[in-house]
Amino acid sequence: MSEIRVITAADREVSEADATSGMIREQAAADPGFWAGLVRTASGRPSGWHHHGEYDTYFYVETGRMRMESGVGGAEVVEAGPGDFVHVPPGVIHREVNPGPSDGTVILFRVGTGRPVINVSGPVSERA
DSSP states (O other): OOSOOOOOGGGOEEOGGGOOTTEEEEEEEEETTEEEEEEEEOTTOBOOOEEOTTOEEEEEEEESOEEEEESBTTOEEEEEOTTOEEEEOTTOOEEEEOOSSSOEEEEEEEESSSOSOEEOSSSBOSOO
């Protein structure tokens, strides 16, 4: 593509193929090795456990709070708020929880290959 293009809110598509409970992913752009979009999380509701295969995931918290749980039993926790960037390395099993009083929105970019979302039944149960 050799032209600049605008992707409007109306152009984004809900990414049903990459569905994870507790989250709504809206795809803005995708090419082999890249995904960009918007993710909405409801207040107080955790997402399902998942990872992003061979993708590095980067997101910017636009609204709300984001708590990321990972590691053995989900015991490793980081929190981010509006204006913060977060990096999730490839293969890290995690879930998002929006502990704030209102819905959260993040702007997300993934770079890598393979399936971008792999849902799993739970967190890591023991250290390898």
